[in-house]
Amino acid sequence: MAASDTLMYTEAHETADVVARQFAANEGVIAALAQSLREQPPRFIVTCARGSSDHAAAYAKYVFETQLGIATASASPSVTSVYAAPQQWQGALFIAISQSGKSPDLVRNAEAAKLAGARVVALVNVADSPLAKLADTVIPLHAGPERSVAATKSYIAALAAVLHLCARWKNDPALASALNALPDALRSNWDADWSALSEGLKGAHNLFVVGRGFGLGIALEAALKFKETCGLHAEAFSSAEVKHGPMALVGPDFPVLCFAQDDDTLDSTLAVAREFRSRGAQVFVAAPGLEGEGTLPVATGLPALCTPLLIIQSFYRAASELALLRGFNPDVPPHLNKVTETV
Known part of the structure; x- marks a missing residue:
């Protein structure tokens, strides 16, 4: 089997069309929601999700807090679904993110948020799901049907929806222009050569994935996909946190994958990469416009908020190749199902 024969590869390859379709189809609902949120700003934002969707929520936290100045926190679903502890969410915006919209604990949390006086918004791929039916918006x-167990296009679609909402809520012409350019940037960036990563990790046993700010969510997502599709133990860290203990494990030949975007986090992330290299670690760095040994190409020209979508798309392609090199089928990870219904 070639990587291009896998569902993971082909579904990730659909991302540009998914994002373009989503922006066109959702403009009306997002513009109306953004207008309402400007007129009645929420006291704070709560996100609720699991798995890859929770990694999208981590990205949303940085987007909303940096662009809108509104505190954004991730709810622990078990607090409501298991412990049944009432939450003080009056006046909050509650954003539930899910591919299927079926997980009982997410549905229960959304119900509790509504009862507590929060405005519930569902970012969901299945528009007639239980979660969607109870949401206010x-x-x-x-993303269309996603048959590979490993989420790809639905994850990037969630990031795109967060960007779309932020651009309209902030009423930011520069970010709106970036949205228009994003689908074409995804199309052209698909051909970026990340074969060094898949070839370099064929025999790896452990791995760190490092990102910061807008890139932390995709670092979490990449670490999950390494475990899920490649049988490779990977852990994600902020480049600010990895020096607080985890760095002690990094030495000769220990692999580290760094994601960076061109903003105020760039220099510190690259400094961590250099320190890892000085210890003899095998370091790969994905950052816009960066060249040289150990770098993975990423397109330039878009705001830093958009870079994570380009990077994770290239990562998905590389991961589908790496999985096959390591003897795994990325579409059917052992012991996993497409929909995980936690309670």
Whole structure:
């Protein structure tokens, strides 16, 4: 089997069309929601999700807090679904993110948020799901059916929906222009050569994935996909946190994958990469416009908020190749199902 024969590869390859379709289809609902949120700003934002969707929520935290100045926190679903502890969410914006919209604990949390006086928004790929039916506003991801167990296009679609909402809520012409350019940037960046990563990790046993700010969510996502599709133990860290203990494990030949975007976190992330290299670690760095040994190409020209979408798309392609090199089928990870219904 070639990587291009896998569902993971082909579904990730659809991302540009998914994002373009989503932006066009959702403009009306997002513009109306953004207008309402400007007129009645929430006291704070709560996100609720699991797995890859929670990694999208981590990205949303940095987007909303840096662009809108509104505190954003991730809810622990078990607090409501298991412990049944009432939460003080009056006046909050509650954003639930899910591919299927079926997980009982997410549905229960959304119900509790509504009862507590929060405004519930669902970012969901299945527009007639239980989660969507109880939300005040539904933002469909428009990713279409996703048959690979490993989420790819639905994850990037969730990031795109967060960007779309932020751009309209902030009423930011520069970010709106970036949204227009994003689908074409995804199309052209698909051909970026990340074969050094897949070839370099064929025999790896452990791995760190490092990102910061807008890139932390995709670092979490990449670490999950390494475990899920490649049988490779990987852990994600902020480049600010990895020096607080985890760095002690890094030495000769220990692999580290760093994601960076061109903003105020760039220099510190690259400094961590250099320190890892000085210890003899095998370091790969993905950052816009960066060249040289150990670098993975990423397109330039878009705001830093958009870079994570380009990087994770290239990562998905490389991961589908790496999985096959390591003897795994990335579409059917052992012991996993497409929909995980936690309670």
